[in-house]
Amino acid sequence: MSIELRNISKKFGDFVAVDNINLHIETGELVALLGLSGSGKTTLLRIIAGLERPDAGEVLFHGEDASDVSVRERKVGFVFQHYALFRHMTVFENVAFGLRVIPRRARPAEAEIARRVHELLKLVQLDFLADRYPSQLSGGQRQRVALARTLAVEPKVLLLDEPFGALDAKVRQELRRWLRRLHDEIKITSVFVTHDQEEALELANRIVVMNQGRIEQIGSAEEVYHHPANAFVYNFLGNVNLFHGRIENGRVFLGDTAVELENTHAHAHPETGKAILYVRPHLLEIVLKPNGKQTFPATVKSINPAGPQVKVELVAEWGDLVQVEIDHERYQALHLETGANVFLRPKEQKLFVYQI
């Protein structure tokens, strides 16, 4: 089922949680709502579910206005951030709940309910835990029970609020892969909320980057990461260095050093020429000798060689802290040591510049 949001707004008191949002989600898509806490992503998800009523705008399911359709009748599945499993019911009863509350006329027989519950528990690989209570399960197991419980009612749309937020890193990765596979299998229109950019980039067909109740960019992982629409998106997706500089006659000045760069996003302040520049750590190169107007001096402050890349922290001539990631081969060739004076060179001419 496709979902369409038209001019959705929602306020809590004076706080604008969702500010005039338009969004179309195709049938079978897996969409991530990505943003910091307070960006309105959970509120938007709850509005789609019908748990929250928007102050303005409408929600369309399959082209039909669902504004007056109650939560019960929307046929959405909602997985809560902390799972909201019924603590006084066994895993089996939790999954069976959605079937047991169907009006008697339409309710499947007990044997059919049992069959479907076990089928779902097998799907989430937890059939052996059917008689346990939620408090006896690990976080990852609870999450999968919550999913099975949601799928039991055969929802047309699956909504997940921070589905892996409360899990540790290892389990999170595993469940992420598992959810991806599940989605490929059952092709249900899914929307999940996350503040973890890595999760969004890895899992979603499309990412909706949200900030202060508005959408900053909608696009594939490739689009939002490599072609960010604005500074917020660039800053939010991945590590980033931030420089305060000036732009004069198309030349970028960092401190007293003029670095010659082309600017596709030259948004300097019209009068002072002040600008903020963003550069990702892996897009800076460390060299030992200056190279005209393309490099600027810096001093190595600390080196962390653990991990696939060597993380070097430097202090630029004008005092800003700079993070650079280089590969191990390059690191060994440079013979870097703390305190060494080196030069930094942007690898790409397209620095991201944003007006102050």
Added chain:
Amino acid sequence: MASQSHREPKRPGTADPPAVRIALITIALVFLALFLFIPVIAVFAEALQKGIGAYFAAITDPEARAAIRLTLTTAAIAVPLNVTFGIAASWAIARFDFPGKQMLLTLIDIPFSVSPVIAGMLFVLLLGVRAPLGGWLAEHGVRVIFAEPGIVLATIFVTFPLAARELIPIMQAVGSEEEEAAIVLGAGGWQMFFRVTIPNVKWGLLYGLVLCNARAMGEFGAVSVVSGHIRGHTNTMPLYVEILYNDYQFAAAFAVSSLLTLLAIATLAAKHFLARRAVPARHEQDHLAVKVAA
């Protein structure tokens, strides 16, 4: 200094000297014995003073049976009403923000802060034959004061915070997520209420019910004012005990008292059992809250 600490096994820094500990425990035990155990034993000793036959005669006396019946009837009306009110009030307070919420919380506590005698007086002033409302009721043949309805009303008044007070913190701790989950899964309002809301608070609810029942059966002050002490009609068990005592029928007075004491002991046992059941659930909540905070 150092050698001394080697010779003497040292107490942990947080422990009190043994003398202090023994003194405190002794004081507590003596106090308990004086004010709790001895009186309870005394009640039964006095009650059985004239033999088991007299004891049973005293509690099967028609007036005694009327008092027992009235007490049970009163509790049977007051307890369900207050449990219903308690669920409604705690639900409203825990789930919704509305103007006057703080006011409602304060109002619920009034019966705790007002002397029961004054509560009884209020009902007499409001519903006595001389009062406009009471007069109007009397014209229509309804007697409230010096009759059973007054006793029930006074009992409801003094017991109504008990269930609500017990349920509000539990409802707040449990939160509304499971209820929302039930609705999203297709449950109707009543299905959600009976399958999710009530089971989640059931131990707290039973605990409140036990407290409410104990107070309803034991209430003296408010009931005494509105009752009129008509033997065989408007005497509850506590009132009947007072009358017997004033008539110098000590053995009978203590026999009826012993029934109330047994009720108190049963209540305490139930309370102890329920409190233990209720605590793990709350503990789990705390655990969850910590996780959320983290």
